[in-house]
Amino acid sequence: MVRFQVMSIKCRSFKELNYKLWRNIVNLYMKDSLTHVYLFYDLIYEIDNTDIHMAVSNDNIVGYLLIWKGPRILGIHIWGQAHSLIKYIPYINKSIIHVYDDSLVASILNYLHSKNAKVSTKCYLDMATDEDKFVPYNPERARRLSIEDLDKFIELKTVQGRRVDRDFAKNIIIKWRYYGVFHDDKLVSIACTYLRTNEVWIIGDVYTHPDYRGKGYGKIVTSAITRDAVNSGAKALLHVEEDNEPAIKVYKKLGYEVIGKKKWIFVNI
Numbered sequence: 001m002v003r004f005q006v007m008s009i010k011c012r013s014f015k016e017l018n019y020k021l022w023r024n025i026v027n028l029y030m031k032d033s034l035t036h037v038y039l040f041y042d043l044i045y046e047i048d049n050t051d052i053h054m055a056v057s058n059d060n061i062v063g064y065l066l067i068w069k070g071p072r073i074l075g076i077h078i079w080g081q082a083h084s085l086i087k088y089i090p091y092i093n094k095s096i097i098h099v100y101d102d103s104l105v106a107s108i109l110n111y112l113h114s115k116n117a118k119v120s121t122k123c124y125l126d127m128a129t130d131e132d133k134f135v136p137y138n139p140e141r142a143r144r145l146s147i148e149d150l151d152k153f154i155e156l157k158t159v160q161g162r163r164v165d166r167d168f169a170k171n172i173i174i175k176w177r178y179y180g181v182f183h184d185d186k187l188v189s190i191a192c193t194y195l196r197t198n199e200v201w202i203i204g205d206v207y208t209h210p211d212y213r214g215k216g217y218g219k220i221v222t223s224a225i226t227r228d229a230v231n232s233g234a235k236a237l238l239h240v241e242e243d244n245e246p247a248i249k250v251y252k253k254l255g256y257e258v259i260g261k262k263k264w265i266f267v268n269i
Contacts, residue, residue, distance in 0.1 A: 020059055021054070021056075021061070024059070024060060024061045025039060025040065025043065025061065026040075028061060029199075033197070033199040033200050033235070034126070034128055034200060034235060034237055034259065035079070035100070035260075036079075037195065037197060037199070037200040037202065037237070038066060038068070038075070038077050038098075038195070039052075039064065039066050039077065039079075040197060041195050041196075041197055042066060042068050046068055049068055049069045049070070050066065050067065050068050050069070051066075051067045051069070052064060052065065052066050052067070053065040053067075053085045053088045054085075055080065055081055055082055055084055055085060057081075061080075062080050062081045063078075063079060063080030063081040063082035063083075063084075063085060064077075064078070064079055064080060064082065064085070065077070065078050065082060065085040065086075065088055065089065066078075066079075067088075067090065071168070072094070073093070073094045073095060073096060074090060074093050074094065074095035074096070075095070075096060075098075076089065076090075076095050076096065076097040076098065077097075077098045077100070078097060078098070078099055078100065078101075078104060078108070079100040079101070080100070080101065082101075082104060083104065083107055086104070086107055086108055086111050087111065089108065089111065089112070090267075091111075091112055091115040091117040091267060091268075092117075092268070093267070093268070094267060094268045095266075095267040095268070096264055096265070096266055096267075097264065097265040097266075097267065098262055098264055099262055099263045099264070099265060100262060102263065105121070105263050105265070108265060109121070109265070112265070112267060117267050117268060118267070118268050119265055119266065119267055119268075120265075120266045121263055121264065121265050121266070122241060122242075122263075122264050122266070123241070123242040123261060123262070123263055123264070124239045124240065124241055124242060124261070124262055124263075124264050125239070125240050125241075125242055125248065125258050125260070125261050126237065126238075126239060126258070126259050126260040126261070126262065127237070127238050127239075127240060127248075127251050127252075127256040127257060127258055127259065128235050128236060128237045128238075128256060128257060128259050129226065129230065129235070129236050129254065129255040129256045129257065130230055130235045130236070131230040131231070131233070133255040133256075133257065134226060134227070134230045134236070134254065134255040135253065135254055135255040136223050136226075136227055136254070137216070137219050137220060137223040137253070137254060138216075138219075138220050138223065139179075139220065139223040139224035139226075139227045140224075141181060141220050141224075142179040142180060142181050142189075142191075142220050142221045142223075142224035143179065143180065143182075144177070144178070144179055145173055145178040145179065145180050145187075145190070146173070147170060147173060147174070149173070149180065149187060150166065150169055150170060150173065152180075152186065152187035153169055153173060153178070153180075153187060153190070154166065154169050155187070156187050156188070156190060156207070156209060157169065159209055159210070160207050172192075172194075176192045176193060176194045177192055177193045177196075177225065177228065178190055178191070178192040178205075178225075179191055179192070179221045179224040179225050180221060181217040181220050181221055183212055183217075188208060188209040188211075188212040188217060189207065189208040189209065189212065189217035189218055189220070189221050190205060190206070190207055190208075190221055191203060191204075191205060191206040191207075191218070191221035191222045191224070191225050192204060192205045192225060193225055193228070193229060196229075196234070197234070198232075198233070198234060199234055199235065200234055200235050200236075200237055201225075201228075201229035201232070201234045201235070201236050201237070202237050202238065202239075203222065203225055203226060203229070203236055203237065203238040204238060204239070206218055206221065206222055206238075206247070218247075218250060219250045219253070219254065222238075222250065222251070222254060223254055226254060236256070238251065238256065242261065
């Protein structure tokens with residue numbers, strides 16, 4: 001029976017990650033950047049908001065629990081031989097748990113139920129494309145959003161059911177990279193990248209106003225941000241609910257391919 005050493009680090013600086021551990025993290029990422037992009041990105045760019053628990057065997061990371069503490073929700077990723085790390089999963093806050101190995105799902109659910117947490121599960125597909133496979137669709141019809149679009153952006157987010165204040169909306173327009181399609185000067189469709197490394201851009205927040213669907217606008221904005229990703233030399237990665245057949249069909253037409261499937265566990269939502 002293999003015994004693991006569990007290491008729990010509330011990251012505040014790279015000094016808390018010794019050189020050997022950091023090299024292990026880099027090696028994981030470089031071997032499979034699409035799988036470990038959240039780990040790599042959060043430990044570089046979101047270190048003040050990130051905790052990590054690791055299962056280590058013979059100085060190698062064989063499992064980890066990554067916890068990103070967002071302003072409204074926790075983003076949690078559990079990967080590898082991580083059964084010993086389940087007890088560190090927060091169960092009070094709202095969170096989305098990305099489970100990379102189906103063998104962990106039952107144990108995670110049992111743990112959360114034992115804490116009387118309200119949970120639900122959905123299955124999401126990971127889809128990716130690159131410069132060779134990408135098939136653009138009128139990306140020139142979308143334009144990059146700026147602070148001048150703030151009011152229209154907030155209005156569309158309200159329709160989406162995600163009320164945001166001006167400071168938060170301004171922050172994500174600046175920090176993330178949003179494209180939008182306008183109809184009669186009204187912002188009707190958006191898509192963005194919310195996480196970028198040299199190797200991977202993660203595409204998300206694809207949304208079209210209900211009154212303007214069926215016109216290809218979602219395909220246009222996704223094409224625009226995907227174009228930027230692949231032109232930079234990175235791969236574009238997105239997540240889509242397994243049952244969302246219209247979106248999957250659109251993404252496939254843009255050259256995205258299914259590369260994996262994960263259970264997402266929603267806590268207290």
